[in-house]
Amino acid sequence: MCVPVLNCYSCPGALGACPVGSLQTALGARHHFPFYVLGTMMLFGILLGRLVCGLLCPFGLVQDLMHKIPVPKWSVPKKIDRPMRYLKYAVLLGTVILLPALVVTKTGITPPYFCEYICPAGMLGGGIPQMIANPALRKLAGMLFSWKVLVLLLILLLSMFIHRPFCRYLCPLGAFYALFNRFAFYQMSLNERKCTGCKKCERSCPMAVEITREINSSECIRCGKCKAVCPEGAISSGFMFNNLKPYGDYRAYGTRSRRR
C-alpha cells in the first residue's frame, strides 16, 4: 500500500510504501504504465492537495523542527525564489518519470535516480537507521552514502534559515500534489468582506504565499497558520464538495481580488 507522503520503505519501521519510490520502480524496473501507483497519487492529490505536505509529511515535520532553532531567518528574494520553485517540477519530470522510463541499463533495470542521489527522507528514515542497526551494511557504505549524507545535512542546515527548503524547491511529491492544489476537495477561502488587507496572514505564511492575491496557490501547503493569525477570522478551510453555488463574498481557487 502506498502512503501519501515521502517516506522510505527501507526504514526498519516502515509499514507503507513511498509513492515516489513505487513510481520509479514501476517505470524503471518493470517498464509498464504505473496504473496503481499513479491512481493512488491522484486520489490523494484530488482529495487533499498539498494538505499532505502540511500536515502529514514526516520530512516536513523534521524541517519545521529545524526551523524552530533560534538562528537568524532568511527571506529568499523573489527573483531567486520564484524560478527556484520550478526546480521541483524538473526533479519530478526528470528523475522520477523520464529517466526511469527512458534509460535502459544492461540489466534491464533502471535505478531509482531520485531515491539514489537526492532523497533526504530516505537517508534519514532508511539509510542512517539501517547503518546503525546492521553492521554488515556499514562495510558497504561508500561515496554514494557520503553524498547522500551531505545532501541531507545541507537540507537540514538550510531548514534552520529558510522554512521548508526541500518542500519549496526539490520535493517531487510536493510538485505532483501542487498540480491538484487549485481544484482539490480541500480548499482555503478568504472572506473579502471581513478581510481588512492587513496582510498578517502573508507575513506568517511559511511558504511565502501571497494569500490575499492567490489563496489557493500551488505553493500553499494548507498548514493553517494564516487562518490562526487572521484577526478578523476571514480565512477558512475545509472540504468543499459542492461548488455549484457561488461563494458570494468568499474567494477561492486562487482568483484575483477585484479590489486590488
Place this chain on the structure above:
Amino acid sequence: MERIKSGKLIHVVRSVVLAMSLLLIGTGIMKQEHTEVLQKAVKICLECIGIG
C-alpha cells in the same frame, strides 16, 4: 456569473480526476500491481539508502 462558471468547471474537473484515479487503482489491482509494490516494500532498497 463568471464565478459560477468557474465553480462548475472545477466541479467537473474534480469529478473527472476522482473517477480517473479510482479507475487507475482498479486497473492496477486487476493487473496485480499492488503486489509489485508490496514486493518492493518488503525488501531493503540498497540504492535508496546510498549503497549499491
